[in-house]
Amino acid sequence: MELGRLEALREYMERCDRCSKCKFIPMERITSWRFSAGCPSITRYNFHTYSGAGKQTVALSLIDGRNDEISDKLLEIIYHCNMCGSCDMACKYSRDMETFETLQQLRITYVENGYIFPALMPVIDGLRKQDNMMQALKADRGKWAEGLEVKDITREQAEVYFHAGCQYSFDHELWPAVKNAINLLKKAGVDVGIAGKEEACCGGHAYELGFEAELIKYAEHNMGLLKEARVKTLVTPCADGYYAFKVLYDKIGKKLPVEVLHITEYLARLVEEGKLKPTKNLPITVTYHDPCNLGRKGEPYVHWDGVITKKPTEPSLHEPPKEFRRGTYGVYEPPRDILKSIPGLRLVEMERIKEYAWCCGAGGGARDTDPDFAMWTAHERITEAETTGAEAIVTACPWCKRSFIDAINQNGSRLKVYDIVELLQEAT
Amino acid sequence: MALQRDAYRALEDIVGPDNISEEPAVIDSYCRSWGEEYLVGEGFRWMPRFAAVALPGNTKEVQAIVKACNRWNIRFKAHSVGYGPFMCSMKEGCLSLDMRRMNRILEINEKGMYAVIEPYVIGAQLQAELMKRGLVTSMIDPGAMTTALPLVPGSGEGSIENAYANTHRNQLGLEWVLPTGEILRTGSLGSGAGWFCSEGPGPSLRAIAAGTASAMGGVGIFTKAAVKLYHWPGPPVLPVEGVSPSYRLKPEQKWFGFWFFTVPSYEKAAEAGNKLGQSEIAIVLQKSFAWRIAADSGRSMDEVMKNFREVYDQIEGKGRVGGWIVMIGADTQREFRYKERVLMQIIKDVDGELLPFLEDSPDTKLSFMSRWTRSSTCDRECRRAGGGRYSAFSNIDSIDHKMNVARVSTDLKKEFIEAGRIWDDGGDQGVGNFGEHGRVGHVEQIGMAHATKEGFAALRDYIRRSREMMLNPKYGITSVTLSTSPVQPEERERMSSGYLYNEHVWVQKIKKAIDPNNVSDATFYSSE
Numbered sequence A: 001m002e003l004g005r006l007e008a009l010r011e012y013m014e015r016c017d018r019c020s021k022c023k024f025i026p027m028e029r030i031t032s033w034r035f036s037a038g039c040p041s042i043t044r045y046n047f048h049t050y051s052g053a054g055k056q057t058v059a060l061s062l063i064d065g066r067n068d069e070i071s072d073k074l075l076e077i078i079y080h081c082n083m084c085g086s087c088d089m090a091c092k093y094s095r096d097m098e099t100f101e102t103l104q105q106l107r108i109t110y111v112e113n114g115y116i117f118p119a120l121m122p123v124i125d126g127l128r129k130q131d132n133m134m135q136a137l138k139a140d141r142g143k144w145a146e147g148l149e150v151k152d153i154t155r156e157q158a159e160v161y162f163h164a165g166c167q168y169s170f171d172h173e174l175w176p177a178v179k180n181a182i183n184l185l186k187k188a189g190v191d192v193g194i195a196g197k198e199e200a201c202c203g204g205h206a207y208e209l210g211f212e213a214e215l216i217k218y219a220e221h222n223m224g225l226l227k228e229a230r231v232k233t234l235v236t237p238c239a240d241g242y243y244a245f246k247v248l249y250d251k252i253g254k255k256l257p258v259e260v261l262h263i264t265e266y267l268a269r270l271v272e273e274g275k276l277k278p279t280k281n282l283p284i285t286v287t288y289h290d291p292c293n294l295g296r297k298g299e300p301y302v303h304w305d306g307v308i309t310k311k312p313t314e315p316s317l318h319e320p321p322k323e324f325r326r327g328t329y330g331v332y333e334p335p336r337d338i339l340k341s342i343p344g345l346r347l348v349e350m351e352r353i354k355e356y357a358w359c360c361g362a363g364g365g366a367r368d369t370d371p372d373f374a375m376w377t378a379h380e381r382i383t384e385a386e387t388t389g390a391e392a393i394v395t396a397c398p399w400c401k402r403s404f405i406d407a408i409n410q411n412g413s414r415l416k417v418y419d420i421v422e423l424l425q426e427a428t
Numbered sequence B: 001m002a003l004q005r006d007a008y009r010a011l012e013d014i015v016g017p018d019n020i021s022e023e024p025a026v027i028d029s030y031c032r033s034w035g036e037e038y039l040v041g042e043g044f045r046w047m048p049r050f051a052a053v054a055l056p057g058n059t060k061e062v063q064a065i066v067k068a069c070n071r072w073n074i075r076f077k078a079h080s081v082g083y084g085p086f087m088c089s090m091k092e093g094c095l096s097l098d099m100r101r102m103n104r105i106l107e108i109n110e111k112g113m114y115a116v117i118e119p120y121v122i123g124a125q126l127q128a129e130l131m132k133r134g135l136v137t138s139m140i141d142p143g144a145m146t147t148a149l150p151l152v153p154g155s156g157e158g159s160i161e162n163a164y165a166n167t168h169r170n171q172l173g174l175e176w177v178l179p180t181g182e183i184l185r186t187g188s189l190g191s192g193a194g195w196f197c198s199e200g201p202g203p204s205l206r207a208i209a210a211g212t213a214s215a216m217g218g219v220g221i222f223t224k225a226a227v228k229l230y231h232w233p234g235p236p237v238l239p240v241e242g243v244s245p246s247y248r249l250k251p252e253q254k255w256f257g258f259w260f261f262t263v264p265s266y267e268k269a270a271e272a273g274n275k276l277g278q279s280e281i282a283i284v285l286q287k288s289f290a291w292r293i294a295a296d297s298g299r300s301m302d303e304v305m306k307n308f309r310e311v312y313d314q315i316e317g318k319g320r321v322g323g324w325i326v327m328i329g330a331d332t333q334r335e336f337r338y339k340e341r342v343l344m345q346i347i348k349d350v351d352g353e354l355l356p357f358l359e360d361s362p363d364t365k366l367s368f369m370s371r372w373t374r375s376s377t378c379d380r381e382c383r384r385a386g387g388g389r390y391s392a393f394s395n396i397d398s399i400d401h402k403m404n405v406a407r408v409s410t411d412l413k414k415e416f417i418e419a420g421r422i423w424d425d426g427g428d429q430g431v432g433n434f435g436e437h438g439r440v441g442h443v444e445q446i447g448m449a450h451a452t453k454e455g456f457a458a459l460r461d462y463i464r465r466s467r468e469m470m471l472n473p474k475y476g477i478t479s480v481t482l483s484t485s486p487v488q489p490e491e492r493e494r495m496s497s498g499y500l501y502n503e504h505v506w507v508q509k510i511k512k513a514i515d516p517n518n519v520s521d522a523t524f525y526s527s528e
Helices: A010-015 A040-045 A052-063 A072-079 A086-092 A099-112 A118-130 A138-145 A166-170 A172-187 A204-209 A212-229 A239-251 A263-272 A333-341 A363-369 A371-386 A398-411 A420-427 B005-015 B024-028 B036-040 B059-072 B123-131 B187-191 B206-210 B266-279 B290-297 B301-314 B333-349 B362-374 B378-383 B399-418 B453-470 B479-483 B489-499 B503-514
Strands: A160-162 A192-194 A233-236 A259-262 A285-288 A392-395 A416-419 B052-054 B076-079 B095-098 B105-109 B114-117 B171-177 B183-186 B221-228 B256-263 B284-287 B321-329 B388-392 B432-435 B445-449
Touching (some): A010 A052, A010 A099, A052 A072, A072 A099, A072 A363, A099 A204, A118 A204, A118 A212, A138 A172, A172 A420, A204 A212, A204 A363, A233 A239, A371 A398, A392 A398, A392 A420, A416 A420, B005 B052, B024 B052, B036 B388, B036 B453, B059 B221, B105 B123, B171 B206, B183 B187, B256 B333, B256 B362, B266 B321, B266 B333, B266 B399, B290 B301, B290 B362, B290 B378, B321 B333, B321 B362, B378 B445, B388 B453, B399 B445, B399 B453, B445 B453
Parallel strands (some): A160 A192, A160 A233, A233 A259, A285 A392, A392 A416, B052 B095, B076 B095
Antiparallel strands (some): B105 B114, B114 B221, B256 B321, B284 B321, B388 B445
16 A cells, blocks of 8 residues: 555654544633534544544554554544544644644545545546536536626636536525625626636545545646636635635645635625625624634645754754644634624624634535534534524535535524525625 | 454443444554653553453443453453553553543532533533633643543642642542442442542542552543532633634733743742742742743744743743742732732742743733643643653652752753753753642653654653652652553562552552452553
8 A cells, every 4th residue: 555645744643642632622712511522523423533633543553554454444434524624723723733634645545545435436426527526417517607697707708707616506505695696796896707517626525535636637627717717816605615726726736826715705805895885784693604614724725845853952843944724814704794794683603613613514525425424513513503592504605504404404493594695695 | 352252242232333343443543642662661652452442421331341341351441531651551452441422511519619520521621611600620731631530630730720729639529430340439429428528438548549640540430520619710701812823811801910930049949939829829830941931832843942042041041940930810900919919029039030031922921821721731842842751750749849859850851951862941940830829739850852762762761760869768759650660560669669668569459459350451550
């Protein structure tokens, strides 16, 4: 088995001393016993193995040659995980580690060595054939925009490219959010275009599943599309897409030559500039769910190419100094700024927010690899949202929204679920 | 070494198939933590493999598992959130009991000022729930993510113990599944009088439960305990602001304060510590040094190294001794002003100097207050850069005694630094918490080295040399020394017979009496 990618992370794996902080939100942020957990995987499955620390030890065991049999159980451990990055953020509050990267490279290593979680095969086959993660027909991709008078960047030039993403493109129930996004952009006078059926997956979700080649392929495809269209800005309402365009493309050396913004960043900017004026009263109490890929994982990628020193009389240092991604610079305020700009709307916060938010359950392919776990995770979030007294949970990602809708349908709740764009449209 | 099939099935029937595993990947994740190569010995990169890992969900399941272990002659080793090789066995084929599912706060009795908890309740969870009720209790220094069950931690000391006592001393009623499977309830609980008292009627069992340095799972499994609570002068929710890794207390917390002052000598350090203890003004009374201040103020190890030289120059660089961290909390402004004035008078009396590095950075002070109250000073200080670490000399004694130990142990540590064998953290000068308003406490000398063959060899030598020094009756054997000694039985016996009244013999007798089938794994507790 080729283990070079994991071997490169050995130093960080060995630093893990099983302190268990990865299982919880940061200690100083705990305000109750009930909502003190950070990692859905260990919270659901309980064996230490499912935590960030446990998976690091599994990886270390692998590269130490102790555990070279890839059992179904091992794949299950690796894939019954939301890849939400909570473990990584909690660890890096006080440590210089790369917990999440180990989880990511474990998946890539298994895929590259031919070990693929069976439930993922149809998803990846669908991606390879139809350029989307929804096992839907490529030809149907642009249907969500039918009836909207919006430019097609494959035929006309526009300043802003709106990338709807796979989930929004094919999930009919979610179409109002993307339609509203286009309406708001047009209302603000933005020169916006879409790629219709020529839009392809960002590749980010596939990468999280361990399929790196797919990320590279779609990064190149999207780079070509943008180059040809000569747009200045890419805007996406999908947190997964944002993470891919902003973070992952940069990570693999394919940084897009355009400004990449999540729709909440762009709309917050338009509200601040007075180009969008939410004036209608919306008397509703809402709570906001930070999508992992927009929040803690959405902060810019920081390249580091150096060595870890081992001088006998000083601790290991990174030369040159390394800026660890700790979730500090995620997109936290723009969505809140939008909500606060809506007259009559009251924002109440959950206990776990921003860099230590609980995942919606859809991350890491869990809806395919472990649907019960994905629903349980979403239901936990709904329960937390209910305790705030809010009437609705608002998010900024189609995967989160789908998870919450399904969890409510399955378990029941008085909460309504909105994409933030829908509320802004209502108020504008 | 797998369990017999009928034994495994019996255990599976007790906890359910989802809560037991013999999958190699699962087991391996329980076989490594930190310190194996130097606390246990060369060649112990991984601890011996467990046969299986089980997750009991309540006392009844624990009891059934223990009885099954007696029936099939299976050794078991229970642990909760703890870390270190202490959670492992030295023998293959042992059953690991991860207490993670037993994580409930069962009662918070505001009137009786105690809380009843299960083993996997962590310090931060308990503290968060207590603060809502104007209450608080101590937490151990390895961190708020470790168990809040008072008897389980190795030493029981922590930053806020000055006001809220060493966690061992906060243990009240205890529910304990003995190695035979019987349930023992101690203190008032055993008399059906509730959880409020740890002692009697009859002889106290606290010492047997706690061991010399925690029983390390060798005397059965503690399934519930009551912990003593104290008044919390702060708000109901720890008022933290900022984004990770820069959390800090909100500045409007007017009646909390944090200071660090240096002193001209160890004698003055002792004088200051005693006066501070007697004045009963502080929540935190902690002997500290340059590395801790630098380490906790940096977001990364690279930043720490920048800060370290600046702080070092303000302490050791000026020929001064790293004195005391003092954190004060008060209910009213008047109370706070009084405590602040007392502190300033004591600083003046001992020729103390406030540390400019902290006085010039109110934000750093606010972040320290947040972390010293809730989190851990150990993480950034000695875990962040990886490598190995060993806390030498950390027995509990009086302030005067410990300042003496701080002085002589610094000389030993500097010898290792000058030889280029361990990291240069300035030589330490002793670091540790004092509890119960200065009456007891400890200082330790943390030796850190790379996770390399040479680094581990240096730490093993450092352990050996520090143990030799501790055999001098002037300094005293450490609890940590004993807890890591069973793997070298001869050495344990040498230390114990000379200086601890044959403690090892008594421990062996206790073990034999309460565990006739020797199923409760005694690694790190008793030599066999």
